Amino acid sequence: MRIAPNLLFRSSLLKMALHPAQDAGKLICKSSWNSINPTIQSPPETPPLTSPADTDILTVAPANDKTNSQADQYAKGALSLDELDPKSPFTQFHTWFTAAQQNGVHQPETVCLSTASLPSGRVSARMVYLKELDSRGFVVYSNFGTSKKAKDIENNKWASLTFWWREMERQVRVEGLVERMGSEESQVYYDTRIRGSRIGAWASKQSQVLEGREQLEGWVKDVEERFEGQEEIPIPEFWGGLRIKPETVEFWQGRESRLHDRFQYTRLEDGGWKIERLSP
Numbered sequence: 001m002r003i004a005p006n007l008l009f010r011s012s013l014l015k016m017a018l019h020p021a022q023d024a025g026k027l028i029c030k031s032s033w034n035s036i037n038p039t040i041q042s043p044p045e046t047p048p049l050t051s052p053a054d055t056d057i058l059t060v061a062p063a064n065d066k067t068n069s070q071a072d073q074y075a076k077g078a079l080s081l082d083e084l085d086p087k088s089p090f091t092q093f094h095t096w097f098t099a100a101q102q103n104g105v106h107q108p109e110t111v112c113l114s115t116a117s118l119p120s121g122r123v124s125a126r127m128v129y130l131k132e133l134d135s136r137g138f139v140v141y142s143n144f145g146t147s148k149k150a151k152d153i154e155n156n157k158w159a160s161l162t163f164w165w166r167e168m169e170r171q172v173r174v175e176g177l178v179e180r181m182g183s184e185e186s187q188v189y190y191d192t193r194i195r196g197s198r199i200g201a202w203a204s205k206q207s208q209v210l211e212g213r214e215q216l217e218g219w220v221k222d223v224e225e226r227f228e229g230q231e232e233i234p235i236p237e238f239w240g241g242l243r244i245k246p247e248t249v250e251f252w253q254g255r256e257s258r259l260h261d262r263f264q265y266t267r268l269e270d271g272g273w274k275i276e277r278l279s280p
């Protein structure tokens, strides 16, 4: 199965807290939050922050209490087992992705890709764009020469994808093993990119330290000269598709009082899928 319309289916001493501060001595705390414009980083009567101590909390997310109830009162829908495709999380994802496209979700293909380095176990995450989905897995495109994700997956093939579709109050989590796609297969997508992006893939030593912007622009100039007058550009050997082949896929629908509906598909040895409801 290959489904393809559009994308698819083809210094700091600062400390942040994402919970209400418990200590009234903190710069911002729950009791003062509602009188503060959330865009302002410190209460009006607080002296300017020049050198905050390590323990000072500078920002607290809006309190999730009765006085700030609009922020996360999930009420858009519900999810039950009989709505899910019993056979495949891929077609289920396609259904949800299409719904996200049709319901005004901004760039539903935007997804957080997490990888981990071994033996340290150190995790890193970054946003990428999902470009394809078929019955083998979820495909993103990236640099495989110099990026952190490239280094991580050299030794650890486990990765995860996390989608958040706010307008529909839906999250999808994918965990699985990754494989690099071949250059022939990757070239098909590469050819659809505008010329500047094709040149950029060649020019960037992704995630390496630059001496300055001029250095990058110099490399771009070099690549432009190399391919001058040439419409078809071969894909760099260090660039291409990464397929995340899921072992689990979870569909999450926000519900009131945080009693969300969650269903997880788990791949079985015979190639089928088991679906289980998870506690929120």
Ligand SMILES: Cc1cc2nc3c(=O)[nH]c(=O)nc-3n(C[C@H](O)[C@H](O)[C@H](O)COP(=O)(O)O)c2cc1C
Pocket: 110, 124, 125, 126, 127, 128, 129, 130, 140, 141, 142, 143, 146, 147, 148, 149, 150, 206, 207
């Ligand atoms: C919305 C968004 C989409 C992105 N899409 C991609 C992508 O598809 N591929 C990619 O390599 N980097 C993409 N990036 C840049 C990555 O987040 C990241 O900076 C880059 O891949 C290097 O990460 P790494 O060194 O951790 O591997 C995107 C960034 C944003 C904010």
